[in-house]
Amino acid sequence: MRHPRWLVVSALGLGQILVWGSSFYLIAVLARPIEVDTGWSYTIIAGGLSFGFLISGLVSPKVGRLIDQFGGRPVLAGSAVILSIGMALLAIASNEIVYLLGWTVIGVGMGAGLYDPAFAALGRLYGDQARSAITMTTLWGGFASTLCWPLSQYMVSTVGWRGACLTYAAIDLLVVLPLYWFGLPAERPRPSLPHAAAKVAGIVPPRLRLAFWLVAINTTVSAVVMTVISVHLIALLQARGATVVTAVALGSLIGPAQVGARLIEMWLARSHHPVWTMLIASVLPSVGLALLFGAPAIAGVGIVLYGAGSGLRSIARGSVPLAIFGRDGYATLMGRIAMPALIFQAAAPALGAVLLDLGGPSGALLAMVALSAINILFVLPLLHHAASGGSTV
Numbered sequence: 001m002r003h004p005r006w007l008v009v010s011a012l013g014l015g016q017i018l019v020w021g022s023s024f025y026l027i028a029v030l031a032r033p034i035e036v037d038t039g040w041s042y043t044i045i046a047g048g049l050s051f052g053f054l055i056s057g058l059v060s061p062k063v064g065r066l067i068d069q070f071g072g073r074p075v076l077a078g079s080a081v082i083l084s085i086g087m088a089l090l091a092i093a094s095n096e097i098v099y100l101l102g103w104t105v106i107g108v109g110m111g112a113g114l115y116d117p118a119f120a121a122l123g124r125l126y127g128d129q130a131r132s133a134i135t136m137t138t139l140w141g142g143f144a145s146t147l148c149w150p151l152s153q154y155m156v157s158t159v160g161w162r163g164a165c166l167t168y169a170a171i172d173l174l175v176v177l178p179l180y181w182f183g184l185p186a187e188r189p190r191p192s193l194p195h196a197a198a199k200v201a202g203i204v205p206p207r208l209r210l211a212f213w214l215v216a217i218n219t220t221v222s223a224v225v226m227t228v229i230s231v232h233l234i235a236l237l238q239a240r241g242a243t244v245v246t247a248v249a250l251g252s253l254i255g256p257a258q259v260g261a262r263l264i265e266m267w268l269a270r271s272h273h274p275v276w277t278m279l280i281a282s283v284l285p286s287v288g289l290a291l292l293f294g295a296p297a298i299a300g301v302g303i304v305l306y307g308a309g310s311g312l313r314s315i316a317r318g319s320v321p322l323a324i325f326g327r328d329g330y331a332t333l334m335g336r337i338a339m340p341a342l343i344f345q346a347a348a349p350a351l352g353a354v355l356l357d358l359g360g361p362s363g364a365l366l367a368m369v370a371l372s373a374i375n376i377l378f379v380l381p382l383l384h385h386a387a388s389g390g391s392t393v
Contacts, residue, residue: 003185008125009133011183012076012118013140015176019079019113020141021148022087022168023052023106028145029152033161044096048103050346055107056114057342063112064120064335071187072121072331073180079113080176082106087169091162115141116338119318120331121184127327131274134318135266142259142311204325204333211324211382216337218282218378222313223341225285225368225375227348229306232356232364239361242296250296250303257307258314265315274323278316279379284309286372292365324382 027049034045067075086109089102111117118137122130155164204212229236237247265277284305291302321333355364 003183005126005133007183008122008185009136009140011179012121013137015076015080015113015179015183016115016118016137016141017144017147018171018176019083019109020144021151022083022172023110024049024114025145025148026152026168029149029156030161030164033156037161040096040099044099046349048100050349051100052103052107052110053342053346055104056111057339057346059108059111060116060338060342061332061335063117064332064338067117067120067124067331067335068190068329070189071124071185072117073184073186075112075117076121076184077177077180079109079117080172080180083109083113083176084169084172085109087165087172091165091169111338111342115314115318116334117331120334123318123322123327123330123334124187125185128322130322130327131269131315131319132266135262135269135315138311138314138318139259139262139266141314142255142262146255208325212333212337214378214382215278215320215324216340218278218375219317219337220341220344221371221375221378222282222285222317223345224348224351225289225372226310226313227345228352228355228364228368229289231349232352235356236292236361236365237299240292240299242299246296250300253300253303254307254310257304258311261308261311262315265312274316274319275379275382277312278320279376279383281309281312281316282372282376282379284312286369286376289365289369289372293362320382 027046031042031045034040035042063075083106086102086105086107089098089105093099093102115138119130119134122133122137126133152164155167159167233251234244234247237250238244242250288302288304288306288309291305292299294302317337318334321337322330325333352364355367359367
């Protein structure tokens with residue numbers, strides 16, 4: 001039976017909400033309750049997510065090759081099982097070693113189950129027509145923090161942080177796994193790529209090598225900036241004179257801005273090459289973060305621009321490689337691009353803390369503005385590809 005596109009995107013999108021909520025967005029709510037209950041170092045507790053990013057970066061090339069060979073359904077379904085096991089390990093962790101072991105397992109699940117594998121699965125399914133499906137999936141995913149942060153807080157207040165982890169383990173196993181297994185179609189396996197073909201030199205023509213590295217660098221720098229800001233935004237806003245209530249209110253503008261930008265992109269997608277989306281996704285955070293130096297009202301505009309850029313970044317990282325390099329080996333290529341981004345994301349929270357210590361809030365914010373501005377330069381050469389008639393999704 002052929003799966004209609006709406007079913008595939010809905011199953012994948014709902015699954016993305018739940019897996020992001022039980023991995024990337026988990027520690028924001030659970031960190032303090034874990035610290036109070038266990039007495040473990042907050043650095044270790046929050047560092048679990050960084051360790052998970054490191055592991056996910058290391059496994060992402062292998063994940064891409066598996067999706068290219070077997071399709072997205074078995075890999076994404078497997079990620080739900082792996083995340084469930086990792087969450088169960090967190091729930092029973094009696095010491096920091098078991099806690100970090102849990103994040104090791106979660107890191108494998110993140111590498112096999114977050115946006116990059118989802119985009120790779122859609123690229124294998126729909127080829128050059130995958131851009132709209134990628135955009136729709138990110139629209140679903142944009143609600144992950146909006147829905148899962150309150151859910152996590154409710155579970156912590158009713159069943160404790162360990163009960164929350166067990167509940168998420170059950171959700172991954174009983175909800176996400178069936179969504180992926182029944183919502184995504186089975187695909188015929190393809191011949192295994194030789195090891196050399198899994199390398200950049202084997203899947204990117206020589207004339208496009210520079211484009212590959214530009215995309216990979218831009219994706220990595222964007223991931224670092226977004227992670228630093230996500231972790232330290234409230235502290236940066238407070239240091240600029242905002243109260244806690246104002247800082248949280250300003251931060252809450254990011255989610256709607258992400259979704260709004262993705263809706264606009266979906267509406268305008270057929271009128272422009274996705275490289276232009278990547279360029280806008282690089283410009284908006286630079287301008288938005290610069291506006292955080294202003295008064296709260298100006299900072300609010302900056303948050304909206306930053307959030308819009310963040311929303312477009314998720315689309316660009318899936319659609320630009322497909323448009324430039326094509327569908328052959330797309331999943332493998334996505335794994336290669338994701339690897340440095342995820343590894344550097346692992347170091348981003350610590351990088352933000354170091355910048356705060358050395359330069360204070362203003363220095364840290366200025367560094368992120370400068371990094372975002374420099375990142376624009378990596379997109380500009382790609383515009384030549386778009387202008388010269390490069391394929392569009």
